[in-house]
Amino acid sequence: MQATTPQLILASQSPRRRYLLEQAGLTFQVIPSSFDEDSVRPKNPSEYVKTLATAKADEVASRYPGSWVIGADTIVTIDDSILGKPADARQAREMLVRLSGQSHFVYTGYAIVCKQTNSCHCEAVQTRVQFKALSDAEIDWYIESGEPFDKAGAYAIQGLGTFLVRSIDGSYTNVVGLPVCEVIETLFKLGVVRLSHANAKEVAV
Numbered sequence: 001m002q003a004t005t006p007q008l009i010l011a012s013q014s015p016r017r018r019y020l021l022e023q024a025g026l027t028f029q030v031i032p033s034s035f036d037e038d039s040v041r042p043k044n045p046s047e048y049v050k051t052l053a054t055a056k057a058d059e060v061a062s063r064y065p066g067s068w069v070i071g072a073d074t075i076v077t078i079d080d081s082i083l084g085k086p087a088d089a090r091q092a093r094e095m096l097v098r099l100s101g102q103s104h105f106v107y108t109g110y111a112i113v114c115k116q117t118n119s120c121h122c123e124a125v126q127t128r129v130q131f132k133a134l135s136d137a138e139i140d141w142y143i144e145s146g147e148p149f150d151k152a153g154a155y156a157i158q159g160l161g162t163f164l165v166r167s168i169d170g171s172y173t174n175v176v177g178l179p180v181c182e183v184i185e186t187l188f189k190l191g192v193v194r195l196s197h198a199n200a201k202e203v204a205v
């Protein structure tokens, strides 16, 4: 795939999001957003992730008005609680104990923004994830691996945390941090990318 505009930007510091878009054959730049996520109060999960994704994309789009900018945000919800990234081992343990043996939802919001054309498309995608029941030893081992710390809900389905997950219902890439199918579909609809045979590596479908 090829961008039809001068520049496509991923406004994210997340290596997972970068990897997912690269895997889909897109050519883009990475410019992390400096938006302060703590300035937004959690509301209902879909609205919350859409607001954060839009704010992240907006901040970078204002600096690059001629570019299309993708922002995203991922959270885990269980019952009425929203789980973001754990601040320390204690919080990581609390989250994993809570998720053990239960099903929860992962929400990722994504926004695609261009200031020059005054375009903003945002959406939220939901995936249900069922965890196996975890022993204390498994939780200790997983926390000691260090993997939980920069992940919403204190786990990474794409990493060592794969052993925690019994089943999922919905998009896998949405859990990892970006619902690739939906994002690419939107980029096509907006005319931001097109299929190209100019470079074999860029043709994903």
Ligand SMILES: Cc1cn([C@H]2C[C@H](O)[C@@H](COP(=O)(O)OP(=O)(O)OP(=O)(O)O)O2)c(=O)[nH]c1=O
Pocket: 011, 012, 013, 014, 015, 016, 032, 033, 056, 072, 073, 074, 075, 076, 085, 106, 150, 151, 152, 153, 155, 156, 157, 158, 175, 176, 177
């Ligand atoms: C549930 C889950 C989350 N995650 C990650 C994806 C996101 O990087 C992170 C949620 O934090 P986010 O705040 O969504 O993103 P971020 O701070 O990593 O990056 P940026 O704001 O710059 O875009 O959790 C996984 O990698 N695997 C998983 O299974």
